Amino acid sequence: MIRFILSDLRRLWAGSLVVVLLVALATALGVSVVLQERALRLGSARAADKFDLVIGAGGSETQLVLSSVFLQPSPLPLMRGEVLGKLAADPRVDWAAPIGFGDSFSGYPIVGTTTMLAQNLSGGLIEGKIFAREGEAVIGSAVKLSLGGEIKPMHGLPEEGGETHIELVYHIAGRLRPTGTAWDRAILVPIQAVWHIHGLAAEEHAEEGAESEHEHEAASGTGTAEHGHEHEEAGEHHDGHEHHGKLDPDAALDESWTADAPGLPAILVKPKTIADAYKLRQEYRSGNTVAVFPGEVLTNLYATLGDAKQILVAVASGAQALVAASLVLVTVIHIGQRRRQIGALRAFGAPRGAIFGIVWLEFFFLVAVGIGLGFALGYAAALLLSDMFSETSGITMPVVFAREDAGLAAVLLAFATVLAALPAVLAYRQSPAQALRA
Amino acid sequence: MLALNIENLSVVFPGLSSPALAIGHLSIAAGSRVAITGASGSGKSTFVNIVAGLERTRQGRIRWNGEDIAGFSESRRDRFRAANIGLVMQEFHLFPGLSALENVLLPARFAGAATADIIERAHALLSTVGLSRPGQKIETMSRGEMQRVAIGRALLRKPGVIIADEPTASLDAESGEAVGDLILDLAIAEGSTLIVVSHDQRLASRLDRCITFGSGRISEDSTATAGEAA
Numbered sequence: 001m002i003r004f005i006l007s008d009l010r011r012l013w014a015g016s017l018v019v020v021l022l023v024a025l026a027t028a029l030g031v032s033v034v035l036q037e038r039a040l041r042l043g044s045a046r047a048a049d050k051f052d053l054v055i056g057a058g059g060s061e062t063q064l065v066l067s068s069v070f071l072q073p074s075p076l077p078l079m080r081g082e083v084l085g086k087l088a089a090d091p092r093v094d095w096a097a098p099i100g101f102g103d104s105f106s107g108y109p110i111v112g113t114t115t116m117l118a119q120n121l122s123g124g125l126i127e128g129k130i131f132a133r134e135g136e137a138v139i140g141s142a143v144k145l146s147l148g149g150e151i152k153p154m155h156g157l158p159e160e161g162g163e164t165h166i167e168l169v170y171h172i173a174g175r176l177r178p179t180g181t182a183w184d185r186a187i188l189v190p191i192q193a194v195w196h197i198h199g200l201a202a203e204e205h206a207e208e209g210a211e212s213e214h215e216h217e218a219a220s221g222t223g224t225a226e227h228g229h230e231h232e233e234a235g236e237h238h239d240g241h242e243h244h245g246k247l248d249p250d251a252a253l254d255e256s257w258t259a260d261a262p263g264l265p266a267i268l269v270k271p272k273t274i275a276d277a278y279k280l281r282q283e284y285r286s287g288n289t290v291a292v293f294p295g296e297v298l299t300n301l302y303a304t305l306g307d308a309k310q311i312l313v314a315v316a317s318g319a320q321a322l323v324a325a326s327l328v329l330v331t332v333i334h335i336g337q338r339r340r341q342i343g344a345l346r347a348f349g350a351p352r353g354a355i356f357g358i359v360w361l362e363f364f365f366l367v368a369v370g371i372g373l374g375f376a377l378g379y380a381a382a383l384l385l386s387d388m389f390s391e392t393s394g395i396t397m398p399v400v401f402a403r404e405d406a407g408l409a410a411v412l413l414a415f416a417t418v419l420a421a422l423p424a425v426l427a428y429r430q431s432p433a434q435a436l437r438a
Numbered sequence: 439m440l441a442l443n444i445e446n447l448s449v450v451f452p453g454l455s456s457p458a459l460a461i462g463h464l465s466i467a468a469g470s471r472v473a474i475t476g477a478s479g480s481g482k483s484t485f486v487n488i489v490a491g492l493e494r495t496r497q498g499r500i501r502w503n504g505e506d507i508a509g510f511s512e513s514r515r516d517r518f519r520a521a522n523i524g525l526v527m528q529e530f531h532l533f534p535g536l537s538a539l540e541n542v543l544l545p546a547r548f549a550g551a552a553t554a555d556i557i558e559r560a561h562a563l564l565s566t567v568g569l570s571r572p573g574q575k576i577e578t579m580s581r582g583e584m585q586r587v588a589i590g591r592a593l594l595r596k597p598g599v600i601i602a603d604e605p606t607a608s609l610d611a612e613s614g615e616a617v618g619d620l621i622l623d624l625a626i627a628e629g630s631t632l633i634v635v636s637h638d639q640r641l642a643s644r645l646d647r648c649i650t651f652g653s654g655r656i657s658e659d660s661t662a663t664a665g666e667a668a
Contacts, residue, residue: 347527
């Protein structure tokens with residue numbers, strides 16, 4: 001029997017191949033949609049896991065997470081700089097780091113932050129060291145630049161027609177370990193340098209606040225919190241006028257957060273315990289700031305994305321239905337061509353049940369191979385898409401099968417069972433005399 | 439060895455006014471060898487389909503050793519045919535990709551009847567019909583050899599009757615003659631009733647009895663003359 005099926009398939013290899021390919025492609029479409037959606041969900045969730053608590057100015061929580069966790073360029077409202085000082089001093093906080101966006105280099109976002117984040121983000125460096133001076137930078141593992149290279153920050157993104165800042169050139173001091181997050185594509189620089197480039201040091205903005213206002217409205221997330229903010233002291237080591245136009249790349253970093261630090265778009269916070277995390281979130285939720293757990297914001301986002309997945313799945317199912325219909329067509333034609341063969345088998349004494357079985361088995365075998373191949377193809381396609389996505393976003397997208405995929409396979413196989421029964425029934429119902437006459 | 443008895447048979451195809459086959463009474467004795475002749479469209483093929491149980495009839499009785507296959511269900515007719523009737527057709531209906539032996543055994547395998555004895559018999563039959571390589575692929579054989587394989591297949595389950603429908607028509611004269619001899623010899627050796635539909639006068643003349651069909655009816659039955667000649 002098996003030999004008969006095999007020799008039959010060998011004889012009808014072209015048609016069999018078409019059936020297998022049709023099934024494989026339709027299955028692959030459905031499988032890759034499911035896998036890719038899961039990869040996106042898992043990948044973004046893991047990326048968010050690195051960040052326990054994000055604090056920003058009042059506004060969209062989703063935007064805060066997208067900008068801080070996924071480094072999506074968009075202007076964020078600013079909160080007062082003193083929040084950082086307060087957090088840094090809070091005993092419940094392991095570490096807190098400000099982040100400021102707005103500049104880019106070769107398409108990589110430049111993130112102004114502190115040595116604190118550079119040290120803690122990836123748990124160490126692959127090579128080099130953390131920035132120690134204003135003109136130094138640390139790059140993410142996926143940034144295709146080499147140590148010692150120059151980074152000329154550009155305001156905004158190249159596609160937005162940003163201008164290159166001439167005030168400061170960073171030199172790459174170190175490279176972080178991979179984190180599987182968008183931060184792997186980031187260039188980390190001292191936030192102090194970002195402030196200086198944009199003329200926003202604590203001591204400067206009284207004089208230059210009005211001037212710089214248009215700048216941070218355009219694209220920068222960094223800027224002054226309040227122009228009316230009073231500060232009594234001009235920084236101990238800086239004279240704003242001296243650095244205007246040309247900054248000193250060798251200037252030392254000052255990470256003691258005074259109450260008059262410039263406004264900040266977001267602060268990443270690592271609380272000491274989970275209880276501390278909840279307390280901090282509670283505390284910084286009121287007033288002018290919002291505090292969010294990125295994971296929680298993403299969960300809400302997925303609820304919305306879930307509907308999009310439904311649509312994709314529906315489209316994939318539609319494609320599968322089309323393939324099923326074309327398979328029915330193929331089988332009806334196929335059985336027509338095999339009428340004589342089937343009639344002869346019966347004439348020579350093969351029982352109808354056995355013919356039903358063999359036709360069913362042969363067709364089911366083809367469809368099952370197609371489904372198997374489809375899963376492999378879908379997996380490969382999802383891997384490819386994930387790689388492409390990781391390339392541009394830095395977020396690692398894990399493509400994994402889950403238990404519910406076995407359910408999908410089972411449904412497809414059950415469908416194949418029914419589908420294969422159709423030609424089998426056609427063959428079963430033929431009168432052998434008619435079949436032989438044909 | 440089976441005897442055939444037909445009574446009041448009438449086969450009507452839709453759209454045709456006169457029956458394709460109408461036989462009031464026909465008896466074929468067990469072990470006899472009968473030739474069926476007649477022009478195209480005279481009802482020979484319908485006769486074969488009906489007596490082999492390939493086609494169902496609504497009117498009349500077709501008794502093989504007293505069993506009326508006209509009253510059988512489709513599946514039961516299939517089983518009856520598999521066990522009792524060996525068919526040889528003009529077209530060989532062999533399956534490419536399989537060897538001679540596999541082709542001989544295929545219907546029995548489908549029916550779950552391929553026991554060790556049957557497999558041994560398949561080997562024996564292939565050597566009886568003059569094929570020395572049971573493993574040879576069917577598509578590499580000559581037409582004469584293919585029909586020999588088909589004869590082996592027909593005889594595999596020791597059928598009580600062998601029905602051959604134009605077994606030599608698609609062969610050249612020489613191999614047609616050899617195949618005709620083979621069928622006749624084997625039917626005698628196996629003690630099977632033999633019904634051969636053929637245009638081949640030489641083959642028909644070697645059988646005990648010759649029934650001629652015309653317009654769906656028996657126009658001539660040479661039992662007497664054949665009997666006298668014998």
